[in-house]
Amino acid sequence: MKKTGSQIIVECLKKEGVDTLFNYPGGAVLPLFDELGSAPFRQVLVRHEQAAVHAADGYARASGKVGVVVVTSGPGATNTVTGIATAYMDSIPIAILTGQIPTSLIGNDAFQEADIVGITRPCTKHNYLVKEIKDLSRILKEAFYIARSGRPGPVLIDLPKDILVDSAEFKYPEKVSIRGYRPTLEGHPGQIQRAIHLILKSKRPLLYVGGGIISSNASKELFHLSEKLGIPVTMTLMGLGGFPGNHSLSLGMLGMHGTYRANMAVMESDLLIAVGARFDDRVTGKLESFAPQAKVIHIDIDPTSISKNVRVDLPIVGDCKRILSKILSLLEKEETHSFREGLHKWHRQIENWKAIYDMNYQQEQIIKPQYVIEKMDELTGGEAILTTEVGQNQMWAAQYYKYLKPRTFLTSGGLGTMGYGLPAAIGAQVAFPNRLVIGISGDGSFQMNSQELATAVQYRLPIKVAILNNGYLGMVRQWQEFFYGKRYASSSLEGVSPDFVKLAEAYGAVGLRATKPEEVVPVLKKAFSIPEPVVIDFVIDPEENVYPMVPAGEPLNQMRLV
Amino acid sequence: MEFIWSLEFGDWNLINMRHVITLLVENEFGVLARIAGLFSGRGFNIECLSVAETLDPAVSTMTIVTRGDDQIIEQVLKQLNKLIPVIKVVDLIDKDFVEREMILVKVLATEKTREEILRIVDIFRGKVIDVGAKTYTIEITGDEKKIDALLSLLKPLGIKELVRTGRVAMSRGSKAMTELT
Ligand SMILES: Cc1ncc(C[n+]2csc(CCOP(=O)(O)OP(=O)(O)O)c2C)c(N)n1
Numbered sequence: 001m002k003k004t005g006s007q008i009i010v011e012c013l014k015k016e017g018v019d020t021l022f023n024y025p026g027g028a029v030l031p032l033f034d035e036l037g038s039a040p041f042r043q044v045l046v047r048h049e050q051a052a053v054h055a056a057d058g059y060a061r062a063s064g065k066v067g068v069v070v071v072t073s074g075p076g077a078t079n080t081v082t083g084i085a086t087a088y089m090d091s092i093p094i095a096i097l098t099g100q101i102p103t104s105l106i107g108n109d110a111f112q113e114a115d116i117v118g119i120t121r122p123c124t125k126h127n128y129l130v131k132e133i134k135d136l137s138r139i140l141k142e143a144f145y146i147a148r149s150g151r152p153g154p155v156l157i158d159l160p161k162d163i164l165v166d167s168a169e170f171k172y173p174e175k176v177s178i179r180g181y182r183p184t185l186e187g188h189p190g191q192i193q194r195a196i197h198l199i200l201k202s203k204r205p206l207l208y209v210g211g212g213i214i215s216s217n218a219s220k221e222l223f224h225l226s227e228k229l230g231i232p233v234t235m236t237l238m239g240l241g242g243f244p245g246n247h248s249l250s251l252g253m254l255g256m257h258g259t260y261r262a263n264m265a266v267m268e269s270d271l272l273i274a275v276g277a278r279f280d281d282r283v284t285g286k287l288e289s290f291a292p293q294a295k296v297i298h299i300d301i302d303p304t305s306i307s308k309n310v311r312v313d314l315p316i317v318g319d320c321k322r323i324l325s326k327i328l329s330l331l332e333k334e335e336t337h338s339f340r341e342g343l344h345k346w347h348r349q350i351e352n353w354k355a356i357y358d359m360n361y362q363q364e365q366i367i368k369p370q371y372v373i374e375k376m377d378e379l380t381g382g383e384a385i386l387t388t389e390v391g392q393n394q395m396w397a398a399q400y401y402k403y404l405k406p407r408t409f410l411t412s413g414g415l416g417t418m419g420y421g422l423p424a425a426i427g428a429q430v431a432f433p434n435r436l437v438i439g440i441s442g443d444g445s446f447q448m449n450s451q452e453l454a455t456a457v458q459y460r461l462p463i464k465v466a467i468l469n470n471g472y473l474g475m476v477r478q479w480q481e482f483f484y485g486k487r488y489a490s491s492s493l494e495g496v497s498p499d500f501v502k503l504a505e506a507y508g509a510v511g512l513r514a515t516k517p518e519e520v521v522p523v524l525k526k527a528f529s530i531p532e533p534v535v536i537d538f539v540i541d542p543e544e545n546v547y548p549m550v551p552a553g554e555p556l557n558q559m560r561l562v
Numbered sequence: 563m564e565f566i567w568s569l570e571f572g573d574w575n576l577i578n579m580r581h582v583i584t585l586l587v588e589n590e591f592g593v594l595a596r597i598a599g600l601f602s603g604r605g606f607n608i609e610c611l612s613v614a615e616t617l618d619p620a621v622s623t624m625t626i627v628t629r630g631d632d633q634i635i636e637q638v639l640k641q642l643n644k645l646i647p648v649i650k651v652v653d654l655i656d657k658d659f660v661e662r663e664m665i666l667v668k669v670l671a672t673e674k675t676r677e678e679i680l681r682i683v684d685i686f687r688g689k690v691i692d693v694g695a696k697t698y699t700i701e702i703t704g705d706e707k708k709i710d711a712l713l714s715l716l717k718p719l720g721i722k723e724l725v726r727t728g729r730v731a732m733s734r735g736s737k738a739m740t741e742l743t
């Protein structure tokens with residue numbers, strides 16, 4: 001049967017199992033919106049296209065499904081760029097459908113023309129300009145396949161207006177075949193065998209896991225491997241939730257603001273087993289002194305991640321979940337009891353480090369941000385979905401909440417995008433209408449996408465936004481305090497932010513405020529009991545810092561603890 | 563005199579060894595931009611690049627000459643492979659291969675130098691393909707060494723203009739690129 005381009009898109013989205021779109025209309029894409037009006041998808045109209053992508057990203061991180069965005073050409077498309085780059089850096093599967101001016105006008109600087117395929121080439125996993133309607137369904141099929149398979153990532157499809165209205169015979173391609181794209185999923189059997197030997201020979205092994213554990217749904221396998229052998233686990237920011245934060249073998253996060261014991265363990269380990277992590281500079285500190293005593297096994301789906309920053313002794317390319325379960329099944333045949341016994345000394349040393357220094361703060365007369373997060377953890381039993389903005393609030397959320405399950409901590413790790421948290425919370429709440437979703441925020445970051453409160457109110461999404469209001473671009477101020485002689489250039493927001501309670505109310509959300517420590521728990525309880533969007537303004541210590549801190553470019557054992 | 567610069571590189575050293583990489587890519591719009599963008603975005607160096615259709619019009623072949631230490635080249639190869647429209651990547655440095663480049667060079671030809679130019683062209687099996695009032699335009703094909711040698715002889719005589727095609731390369735023996743591992 002003949003269908004218009006817009007109808008073909010709707011059919012393809014249905015076939016891909018899409019149930020939700022985050023969108024924002026405009027001239028070039030109106031034929032598609034006309035069709036979407038009666039399509040069976042939940043549609044969330046955001047208030048800025050950047051937020052559409054962050055929301056789709058939050059939806060994708062929370063649910064594991066591909067997030068879908070539909071926006072118009074020109075400014076609509078360019079507004080998505082930060083969202084796309086954010087998802088690209090963190091390997092999040094998203095399909096972005098952008099309207100485009102008609103093919104006959106492309107290149108003429110026509111009204112609302114932007115070369116979005118050119119602009120997003122370096123920040124998408126792949127992108128397409130549909131030039132002929134006969135290619136449309138194949139491209140959509142490929143786009144979803146590319147977005148979700150291998151190392152996931154955002155894929156953009158640019159849709160000229162004439163393609164949306166032209167008609168063609170619709171046939172949905174059942175199979176994808178892209179000769180230049182065949183991700184390796186199974187690990188090399190010989191390498192896996194060698195890894196097992198290395199592991200069983202090690203005395204101070206450490207699992208260092210990242211976002212790959214989450215995206216390949218490998219937490220169960222990781223848990224079994226760690227428990228079976230007694231190997232401690234440290235997580236990157238992206239890996240939090242991949243292993244239960246309250247487990248005795250969890251060392252918490254490593255890196256610039258990692259725990260003392262995690263960073264010390266890296267320095268002392270004799271075998272680092274990196275799984276779905278990429279040795280980012282925020283994790284390694286000074287590269288030459290990273291894990292100086294360790295042999296390194298690196299399991300990752302992306303060959304380019306291997307030996308990019310750190311020379312790896314034993315690479316295994318493939319899907320983390322498959323490789324870990326292969327290792328587990330091969331371990332069945334090995335005698336592992338004595339190995340486990342042999343780790344006692346290593347475990348004791350880690351305990352010692354914990355005794356020397358653990359995350360801590362002094363709750364005084366003024367609210368400490370760590371206290372807020374800690375109380376949230378207690379009240380929710382680690383069961384909420386948290387999103388964060390960027391800065392100190394992000395680090396406290398990473399340090400003081402014990403994530404128990406994957407896909408419960410959504411944060412912009414690679415790009416560090418302020419303005420991510422609120423729309424991401426909206427996306428997560430759309431994916432899980434009945435779960436508690438908390439957006440940890442900063443007074444600076446909140447204002448980068450605060451217009452999305454209107455979206456939350458419109459769709460009655462009961463997100464809880466907790467602003468840790470320190471009156472500063474706090475992380476910037478912290479760096480200025482440490483490294484720039486306390487010259488706080490352009491980092492103070494004191495007295496110049498809006499009244500966040502009134503702002504929430506103006507949008508039709510609930511606004512609450514806590515200014516004293518004893519108000520924290522009651523306010524949290526109250527917020528959690530209100531089935532509507534709530535903004536809480538926590539007025540916190542303006543000059544609290546994030547510790548420990550490894551100054552950029554220093555070895556991991558050079559931690560500032562106070 | 564930009565080209566002199568590349569002559570002076572000579573054979574640098576192993577740390578920055580020259581690699582000749584051939585690729586098979588989908589013959590679709592934007593592929594060249596993806597590859598060029600990959601090199602510029604990641605700070606890899608491109609010494610030269612040439613592209614043309616293969617017998618199969620759906621596929622193009624590219625030859626890229628680049629420099630870098632082992633780790634950089636490993637990244638270059640992996641990153642190229644990661645691009646969706648890239649079908650195959652082979653670093654010919656690991657193989658026995660032949661390479662050729664063609665240049666057109668316009669040389670000042672005076673009473674005194676005409677003879678010498680013709681002699682040089684003859685020795686290098688080149689051709690004079692155009693004669694101007696004061697110039698010869700010479701065509702020559704060869705590998706890097708031969709071209710460099712010719713240019714160093716012509717340079718003192720006065721080169722007015724130089725155009726190079728960039729190198730093309732192919733492995734020796736009967737295997738096609740698609741069969742190489
Ligand atoms: C879009 C964007 N611009 C600038 C930065 C640089 N930056 C990192 S943290 C930070 C301060 C964030 O302030 P706030 O949201 O109040 O969080 P706090 O650190 O105070 O918790 C800034 C400006 C960024 N990460 N993202």
Ligand SMILES: [Mg+2]
Pocket residue numbers: 442443444468469470471472473474
């Ligand atoms: Mg702040």
